[in-house]
Amino acid sequence: MRPDSEDDLAAMIRAASGPLRVTGGGTRSRPAAGEVLDLRGLAGITLYEPEALTLIARAGTPLAEVEAALAAEGQMLAFEPDPRPGSTIGGVAATNASGPRRLSAGACRDAMLGVRFVTGTGEIVRNGGRVMKNVTGYDLVKLLAGSRGTLGAITEVALKTAPIPPVRVTLRLDGLDDARTMAAMMAALSGPYDVTGAGRLPEGGVVLRLEGLPGSVESRAKALSAALKPYGHAEIVQGDADFATLRDFAMAAQGPLWRIVLRPSQAEAMLAQLPGRHAVDWGGALIWAEAPPDWHPALRPGARASRVIGAPAMLPEPDAVTARLTAGLRAKFDPRGIFGGQA
Amino acid sequence: MQMPAPDAGVIARRDAIAARLSAALADPAAVITDPTETRAYECDALSAYRCPPLMVVLPSTTREVSAVLRICHEENVPVVPRGAGTSLAGGSMPTSDAVIIGLARMNAILEISAEDRLVRVQTGRTNLSVTGAVEGQGFFYAPDPSSQLACAIGGNIAMNSGGAHCLKYGVTTNNLLGATVVLMDGSVVELGGPMGEGAGLDLLGVICGSEGQLGIVTEATLRILPKPAGARPVLVAFDSPVTAGACVAAIIRSGILPVAIEFMDRPCIAATEDFCGAGYPDCEALLIIEVEGTAPEIEEQLTLIREIAEGFALLEFRESGSDEESRRIWLGRKSAFGAMGVISDYMCLDGTVPVSRLPDTLAGIGDLAAKAGLRVANVFHAGDGNMHPLILYDANKPGDLERCEALGAEILRLCVEVGGCLTGEHGVGVEKRELMGSQYAPADLEAQMAVKDVFDPGWLLNAAKVFPLAVSEARRGARRGQDAA
Ligand SMILES: Cc1cc2nc3c(=O)[nH]c(=O)nc-3n(C[C@H](O)[C@H](O)[C@H](O)COP(=O)(O)OP(=O)(O)OC[C@H]3O[C@@H](n4cnc5c(N)ncnc54)[C@H](O)[C@@H]3O)c2cc1C
Numbered sequence: 001m002r003p004d005s006e007d008d009l010a011a012m013i014r015a016a017s018g019p020l021r022v023t024g025g026g027t028r029s030r031p032a033a034g035e036v037l038d039l040r041g042l043a044g045i046t047l048y049e050p051e052a053l054t055l056i057a058r059a060g061t062p063l064a065e066v067e068a069a070l071a072a073e074g075q076m077l078a079f080e081p082d083p084r085p086g087s088t089i090g091g092v093a094a095t096n097a098s099g100p101r102r103l104s105a106g107a108c109r110d111a112m113l114g115v116r117f118v119t120g121t122g123e124i125v126r127n128g129g130r131v132m133k134n135v136t137g138y139d140l141v142k143l144l145a146g147s148r149g150t151l152g153a154i155t156e157v158a159l160k161t162a163p164i165p166p167v168r169v170t171l172r173l174d175g176l177d178d179a180r181t182m183a184a185m186m187a188a189l190s191g192p193y194d195v196t197g198a199g200r201l202p203e204g205g206v207v208l209r210l211e212g213l214p215g216s217v218e219s220r221a222k223a224l225s226a227a228l229k230p231y232g233h234a235e236i237v238q239g240d241a242d243f244a245t246l247r248d249f250a251m252a253a254q255g256p257l258w259r260i261v262l263r264p265s266q267a268e269a270m271l272a273q274l275p276g277r278h279a280v281d282w283g284g285a286l287i288w289a290e291a292p293p294d295w296h297p298a299l300r301p302g303a304r305a306s307r308v309i310g311a312p313a314m315l316p317e318p319d320a321v322t323a324r325l326t327a328g329l330r331a332k333f334d335p336r337g338i339f340g341g342q343a
Numbered sequence: 344m345q346m347p348a349p350d351a352g353v354i355a356r357r358d359a360i361a362a363r364l365s366a367a368l369a370d371p372a373a374v375i376t377d378p379t380e381t382r383a384y385e386c387d388a389l390s391a392y393r394c395p396p397l398m399v400v401l402p403s404t405t406r407e408v409s410a411v412l413r414i415c416h417e418e419n420v421p422v423v424p425r426g427a428g429t430s431l432a433g434g435s436m437p438t439s440d441a442v443i444i445g446l447a448r449m450n451a452i453l454e455i456s457a458e459d460r461l462v463r464v465q466t467g468r469t470n471l472s473v474t475g476a477v478e479g480q481g482f483f484y485a486p487d488p489s490s491q492l493a494c495a496i497g498g499n500i501a502m503n504s505g506g507a508h509c510l511k512y513g514v515t516t517n518n519l520l521g522a523t524v525v526l527m528d529g530s531v532v533e534l535g536g537p538m539g540e541g542a543g544l545d546l547l548g549v550i551c552g553s554e555g556q557l558g559i560v561t562e563a564t565l566r567i568l569p570k571p572a573g574a575r576p577v578l579v580a581f582d583s584p585v586t587a588g589a590c591v592a593a594i595i596r597s598g599i600l601p602v603a604i605e606f607m608d609r610p611c612i613a614a615t616e617d618f619c620g621a622g623y624p625d626c627e628a629l630l631i632i633e634v635e636g637t638a639p640e641i642e643e644q645l646t647l648i649r650e651i652a653e654g655f656a657l658l659e660f661r662e663s664g665s666d667e668e669s670r671r672i673w674l675g676r677k678s679a680f681g682a683m684g685v686i687s688d689y690m691c692l693d694g695t696v697p698v699s700r701l702p703d704t705l706a707g708i709g710d711l712a713a714k715a716g717l718r719v720a721n722v723f724h725a726g727d728g729n730m731h732p733l734i735l736y737d738a739n740k741p742g743d744l745e746r747c748e749a750l751g752a753e754i755l756r757l758c759v760e761v762g763g764c765l766t767g768e769h770g771v772g773v774e775k776r777e778l779m780g781s782q783y784a785p786a787d788l789e790a791q792m793a794v795k796d797v798f799d800p801g802w803l804l805n806a807a808k809v810f811p812l813a814v815s816e817a818r819r820g821a822r823r824g825q826d827a828a
Contacts, residue, residue, distance in 0.1 A: 049697065051699045052700075052728075123786050125790040129782075131727075131728055133514060134695055135770050136775075142547075162600075190481065216639075216643055262537050326543055
């Protein structure tokens with residue numbers, strides 16, 4: 001099914017009896033049962049005010065179209081979603097897709113100012129709005145961000161945009177072991193350098209990104225190189241191509257892939273147990289790891305892991321209260337269980 | 344202010360309830376029923392509305408909060424969580440049948456991790472003292488409400504509070520990584536995790552800003568940031584508020600992101616000059632713009648800001664050359680609310696509008712005020728469009744408060760009309776509860792109330808807030824029906 005208006009969509013959901021699978025470009029979906037409800041018919045940027053840093057788009061608008069419209073005005077999505085071909089902005093929102101700049105600029109959910117969505121009973125709901133600060137009522141925007149179509153079909157997203165920084169450089173350190181990799185990143189992130197990306201490439205190499213006005217980037221690059229002296233000579237590279245590599249790691253992954261979020265202080269122990277190709281992002285708070293199908297990470301308290309390519313797995317299991325609240329919310333927003341289980 | 348009629352059955356059982364609660368706490372004195380003492384909890388900073396609570400409980404641990412909530416749940420007693428009581432929306436105002444659970448005794452720092460750039464605190468801790476605990480290691484906690492000396496992290500989370508510097512660093516929800524939450528039935532849950540990510544749905548994101556209606560937050564993990572190398576404000580004076588508003592939009596459009604852009608108009612400037620003599624220029628409106636970095640970085644940004652501002656008929660561009668001059672530039676802004684309080688009673692609004700609509704909204708507010716025959720002063724966070732029109736009135740003049748409230752409602756509706764919202768950082772509370780229908784359709788409110796149904800099925804927790812009373816009545820009424828049975 002492919003509705004071409006929100007009302008159409010609501011009618012289809014009301015009329016549906018079996019499970020539905022809400023999709024955009026299908027580039028971030030996980031396998032699930034149900035008839036496909038393709039939202040790409042609900043497309044188009046409905047408002048873009050660069051001077052207010054605000055863009056509103058219907059869910060089926062291709063991510064590439066959003067990024068192009070922004071680039072034409074010297075702006076971008078600060079949360080840096082990976083540009084999967086065919087991906088829609090609704091899919092980005094529904095999976096809270098966020099790249100390396102999440103470290104400093106926040107996730108997709110932090111840039112989401114408002115949503116419209118249709119619940120499992122066909123009710124059209126609006127939450128949030130289009131302004132930068134809004135505490136009017138509950139923040140269902142956060143609830144919908146990353147909900148993977150389990151609470152409602154997102155039909156429209158209002159986003160905070162950001163200026164494209166005039167200058168970008170990458171500082172690169174090579175030949176560090178795991179312990180020194182983490183120590184170097186922590187040194188960079190604990191000082192006044194305004195680092196907007198920090199990770200380690202799959203082929204090795206610690207990369208740190210600085211962005212901003214030319215003079216500012218130059219002086220911070222100098223200060224940061226000096227602070228990193230104990231870890232070797234930091235090569236300063238113009239641009240930030242290495243961060244595209246980090247951002248797109250999951251897209252290029254071979255075989256089963258784990259996504260592990262953890263405290264940076266836990267990263268060294270995690271890196272030691274990884275069985276294959278991997279990358280580190282968010283200053284050590286995110287690790288992508290390719291691993292054979294029977295491998296599971298041993299997690300320290302608070303850390304979380306999910307297998308995002310291959311047989312779905314989530315560690316640890318949600319606790320009983322979280323499970324009860326999650327089930328309760330799904331029962332409220334989708335009492336008939338129309339939206340197939342993708343969470 | 345209309346509040347639901349108190350539950351006479353609960354009030355009649357007061358002593359028995361107090362005895363049960365005392366027995367559950369290590370310190371029996373943590374349950375306060377003496378009316379002279381509970382009076383201190385009868386209102387928050389929206390002090391026009393007051394009501395003494397049934398009693399006040401001051402637990403010391405998450406376990407005690409859990410025990411207290413479990414008993415209140417069993418006894419079907421309404422509960423109002425309270426941090427420092429600085430809400431401007433009546434969020435922590437009780438009803439006479441409600442138990443206030445005050446978090447003031449829970450103010451410990453539980454963990455500081457420089458490596459992970461986070462701090463874990465009990466939520467009764469004040470906002471400023473969180474930064475106090477980490478600044479020795481070169482960090483700070485970014486959200487900085489003007490009330491930061493007094494307000495508690497728990498209240499900040501419940502209201503999703505902002506501050507002058509959130510233009511760059513975001514509001515509470517963008518700096519909150521995790522929370523320990525006690526639900527109304529006493530169950531305890533850990534939400535969030537590394538980078539704020541929890542298991543599945545973003546429940547932490549919903550708790551933040553839920554105004555104490557979904558659970559009591561007892562512990563919080565907060566993101567801390569390295570202190571910037573330096574910061575410097577400039578003061579830019581204009582001959583009209585509309586021009587100042589247009590300049591804000593131009594700065595944002597240019598791609599420079601200052602940490603703060605604050606706005607004051609003539610009535611506000613005049614009041615603060617009389618109050619603290621900050622030495623502000625004689626002008627219709629001014630902006631205080633703060634940028635951060637090393638000295639050359641600051642210069643670079645200020646040069647660009649000056650170029651932009653010069654396109655807007657500026658009267659003066661006053662750069663700070665020393666810490667003392669910086670302090671004086673901020674002095675008037677920081678004293679603005681106090682200064683207005685000296686010259687008049689006032690009501691503080693908190694609507695947000697798109698930055699692009701600042702100029703015409705300011706003009707619109709002026710028109711509405713003139714029509715109502717009341718004076719309005721403006722002082723606000725301009726960079727993100729979060730306006731704080733202060734309506735001046737005379738509490739002793741019959742009818743003036745009502746005229747002021749009517750004008751306030753009109754101004755907030757104007758904010759919504761131009762694409763904004765009723766409240767940018769203070770919350771709905773009781774104050775804006777009845778206006779919710781102007782921003783949200785019935786289905787929108789229904790969806791929000793459905794969330795409360797899941798977290799607090801009996802609608803015992805701070806239930807008479809946020810939603811228009813008529814809209815939440817059936818749900819709140821169900822509790823009472825149950826009570827009678
Ligand atoms: C002079 C002044 C200036 C201010 N400036 C700002 C500003 O710049 N920015 C801004 O955003 N606000 C500002 N405020 C408003 C106020 O300070 C904030 O809303 C603050 O976060 C309230 O914190 P509190 O601890 O005083 O909360 P309280 O007033 O005690 O409670 C506020 C709400 O939070 C709930 N609550 C409290 N603790 C918890 C908890 N642990 N768990 C669950 N719910 C809880 C209460 O039930 C209530 O609904 C200002 C207030 C004043 C008086």
